[in-house]
Amino acid sequence: MTDHSKAAITASGLRKAFGDHVVLDGIDVTVEEGTVYAMLGPNGAGKTTTVNILTTLLTADAGSVVIAGHDVASAGDAARAAIGVTGQFSAVDNLLTGRENLQLIADFRHLGKKEGRERGQRLLDQFDLVDSATKPVSTYSQGMRRRLDLAMTLVGNPRVIFLDEPTTGLDPRSRHSMWQLIRELTASGVTIFLTTQYLDEADELADRVAVLDGGRIVAEGTPDALKQRVPGGHVQLQFADAAALARAAACFDGVTSDEEALTLSVPSDGSPGELRTVLDRLGRDGIEPSGLSMHSPDLDDVFFALTGNGEAASPTTDSPEGAVR
Numbered sequence: 001m002t003d004h005s006k007a008a009i010t011a012s013g014l015r016k017a018f019g020d021h022v023v024l025d026g027i028d029v030t031v032e033e034g035t036v037y038a039m040l041g042p043n044g045a046g047k048t049t050t051v052n053i054l055t056t057l058l059t060a061d062a063g064s065v066v067i068a069g070h071d072v073a074s075a076g077d078a079a080r081a082a083i084g085v086t087g088q089f090s091a092v093d094n095l096l097t098g099r100e101n102l103q104l105i106a107d108f109r110h111l112g113k114k115e116g117r118e119r120g121q122r123l124l125d126q127f128d129l130v131d132s133a134t135k136p137v138s139t140y141s142q143g144m145r146r147r148l149d150l151a152m153t154l155v156g157n158p159r160v161i162f163l164d165e166p167t168t169g170l171d172p173r174s175r176h177s178m179w180q181l182i183r184e185l186t187a188s189g190v191t192i193f194l195t196t197q198y199l200d201e202a203d204e205l206a207d208r209v210a211v212l213d214g215g216r217i218v219a220e221g222t223p224d225a226l227k228q229r230v231p232g233g234h235v236q237l238q239f240a241d242a243a244a245l246a247r248a249a250a251c252f253d254g255v256t257s258d259e260e261a262l263t264l265s266v267p268s269d270g271s272p273g274e275l276r277t278v279l280d281r282l283g284r285d286g287i288e289p290s291g292l293s294m295h296s297p298d299l300d301d302v303f304f305a306l307t308g309n310g311e312a313a314s315p316t317t318d319s320p321e322g323a324v325r
C-alpha cells in the first residue's frame, strides 16, 4: 500500500443529540488521503448523522471537523468545495436524461459549456452509461441510477467523497460494478468515506473500518486486525441424521448445533492440530461426520460480537448475498 501520511478527514469528539436522544456520544474519525474508510453500524446507529455532520449538512453539538485541511466551522465553503456526497436517496432528476442531469450539475458548478459537455461525456463513458445517455432517468435500472448519481457527484472533481450506503438495494452484479468504480476512484487518489450495512462490502473495499454502536465507535482498524479481535473461527461438521448430531454435540463444550441442517459448529482456531483433536474425539465414540468445513472469523463475527445487535442491522431492502443477517 502507498504511504499515506496526510489526513483527508479528521473529526474529534463529535456529539449530537436530537432532543434527549443522544445519537453520537463523542466520536473520533481520521481518514488518510487516498484511502477508503467504512463506517458500519446497525440501523439507527448514527451513520447518516455522522455523514451529515462531516459534509456540513448538520451541525454537531460539540466537536470539530477538518476536511482536506479546512475546518468546517471557520472555512465551511472551502471544505464543501473539496467534497462530493452521494446519499441513500438519489439526487437525480427522473424527467431529465442522464446527460442532462450531468449538464445540470456542470452548469450549477459554473464549469462552462465546453468543459461541462466534455466532463459529462467522460463520466458517461467511465460509468458505462453512454447507451442510455439520451434516455430519461425514469427508464433506468437501480444500478444505472446509482452510477449516474455517483457520476454527478464527480462532476465537481471532489477529492473527498462520501457514499452513504452506496449499494443498498442493488443486485449482486450492480454491486460489483459499483465496487469496481469505487476502487478506480481510490486508485486515482480520491478519499472515500462510506457507510454500509454490508460487511463483505467493508471487507472488499475498506482500508480501515469503524463499527458504530450506541453512539460510540466500538472498534476501529483494518479489516484483518478487527477479525483477529474476535473469536468466530469454527469447524462445521455435517451429520447424516439427528441421532449422530446429538451424540456429537455431547462430546464438546460451547458448540452450536443446527437440528434442521444437521450441522454442529465447534469453536476452533482453524489449525490442523485442533481439527485432528475434534475428529479424534468423535472417533473415540465411533461417530463419523458426513462432511466438514473450516471457518475463519469474518467481519460478521466482529460485527455481532461488538454490537450485540445483529437483528437490528438487517437491511430493510432486499439483502444481497453477504448482507448482515
Ligand SMILES: Nc1ncnc2c1ncn2[C@@H]1O[C@H](COP(=O)(O)OP(=O)(O)OP(=O)(O)O)[C@@H](O)[C@H]1O
Pocket (backbone or CB within 6 Å): 018, 023, 041, 042, 043, 044, 045, 046, 047, 048, 049, 050, 197
Ligand atoms: N432530524 C432528526 N430528528 C430526530 N431524530 C433523528 C433525526 N435524524 C436522525 N434521527 C435519529 O437518530 C438516530 C440515528 O439515525 P441515522 O439516520 O444517523 O442512523 P443510521 O445509522 O444512518 O441508520 P440507517 O442504517 O437506518 O440509515 C435514529 O434513531 C434516528 O431516528
